[in-house]
Amino acid sequence: MSKFLLSRRVILAVILLIAAASMIAYLVPQLSDASPAAVQRWRASYQFLLPVVDALDLDQVFSAPWFAALVAVFFLSLARSTVQQLVAARHRTFGGAAGAGARSFSSGASPDEVDRVMRHLGYLRIFEADGVARYAKHPWGHWGRALLHAGMLISVGFALVVLVTEQRGSTQLTVGETLAPPATWMGEVSGVFARRLELPFTVRVDSVTPTFWDTDDMRQLTAALTFTAPDGIARTETVAINRPVRARGVRVFEDQSFGAAFFVELVGESGGVSKLHMQLPSPVRRGQAGYGDFDFPRVAYRIRAKYFPDDAGKTMLDRDPRLVLRLVDGTGLPAGQAELKVGGESRLGPYRARLAATSRWVGLVFARTFGMEGVFFGFGVILLGASLAYLAPPRTFEVSRADEFTVLSWTPTRFEDAYEDEYGRAIEALGGVARPTGRRQSKLEEDG
């Protein structure tokens, strides 16, 4: 098993297969992300691929058993390789003599003189036994690649923990609206080993405040939220985009969606009153409209709505909102239209419509995750490993005695030509004479 996991061919195949799987997930609409309509359109267009797609779950790659198996092999192989690299790094740093280096020279200098010159050049003596002393510059650089792999291992491991335990729910709340457990989510994600997210508090939106640049781009969107714990203690927090808040182990994020909420009363011919609550997204530019389509249980038509935050079109803020409603029947034909302002009434097909009130709404995401700190710790280890590998490439001098001479073998692990001058300075300082070595590494070889 160890041989299988350490096999270079296996890891290469796994890497390429994961890349291929990611490409397939891009090309084939995934059930978890794409709309049902988009999935149907794709399936209708590529019917000849459907046997393969259905057999291999190519429309849900990331939850397919074969993808999980690939990730498992990758993870185990990475783990085994990391252990091997850590052992190798330890040996290179503290282990026995490594043999003839890339270049060597002999010198008549005494061991003490050699020691003084080595220290002057920044080399540390890290090993001495059986007449061989090893001096190394940046010996910690031997750990670079091992830490890089260890960091990947930690990140991938904790990422899997996050994946299987995360709980997430998203919703849109209007000012004054309270979300209480058990919450009904507009969108939710639960890891394989997690239940759906249940809030340990109730949350009420007290206010939603958008601000805009004079170019109509959003400057910031803040919302004041009141969290009430089961014991009745309430606390108000302000959440903004990129400034989440935390409440009882749940992080609350503001996503970028917001807009105007309209409370419309529809009075039917029989006198029945339907109270409708419509949330429409804010337009992107002043003078433009925000659009939405709605289907309500007791309304026989689809309602297509649009609103202008400011009737005069002079601001992005909802100072003087105008709501336009159109009724559409089952065949798509319009059955009535009305334009309303707050307090206004109008005929809307077979109904009388009245805009009772307007407010604002904001999109919120609630998430409880375990393991993110581990993922970020892994990132830090990757950065450390990469820094050591590229910024601290180790160079070693192995010093031994041959007859009355001191022989120094120099081995750089990487970027040999960038450090040639160190070797030259050592020869000059010790009055050395270059020797033909038993082995010269080719420029394309790297140590271990």
Add this chain to the structure above:
Amino acid sequence: MMDALIVDTGLHWAAVIVYVVAAVGTVYGLIFDRPAAERIGRGLAVAGLGVHAVALLYRWVAQGHGPYMVRYEVLSSNAWVLMAGFLLFARAFPKIRPASIIVFPTTFLLVALGLFQDPAVRKLPPSLRSIWLVLHVSFYKIAFTTMLIALALALLYLMRRFSSLAWLDRLPDGDTLDLYCYRFAGFSFTFWAVGMLAGSIWAYQSWGSYWGWDPVETWSLVTWLLFGAHLHLRRFFGWRGTKAAATYIGCFVVAMIAVYFTPLVEQSLHTQYFR
């Protein structure tokens, strides 16, 4: 605001002109063995970098945020980092200087391409106000720089290998070109990874989810995995020379699809602002 745009685009055009002259000088010097022309070309490149820096700084101050919002400024800042990075690396590793034959023209083409995009200022949305975003785009720009240098070295290797043009004999030998291509591929792999990590941290901070399989994210991961495979082939299967150069060029094509093509054709968080 119109006056500021005129100054901004005017400075950029000036930089393009200087870069073009620098490229002509460098390429002429390399092909016709005129070291003086090469040196003049590099000096002009530094001058162009200065003019370009003024253009970017002017826009930065005028709009109140860095050059990573609209396509115009993204291409321009990519070009600046490319030229600055190449000149720094060429100082540390003089043997890569012949890569200027590809790097210099790419630089002015990027700036020129940017100048055909809408230069209108867009204010920074709140989701992009994060140090992690700055780190995310910075590391990707550095990755692009090292990637392009490696591409240049791979192309020079293949030209040296399969062409009999006399001036190619003055380039470093094939082994050296291949070795430096390997090194810069390793740099770009690392910087690309750090860019992805910083992006994940930013995404978690903004939306509570560090990975969303956004098309740009997916292509970025595929690129990184392919570079990882390329480096494994080099390191453990001894691939070098023509095979390595050819596979590297394939990886580079995938990287360019991830960085430039996908944001054009896909709907995603990355394309929301960067179209």
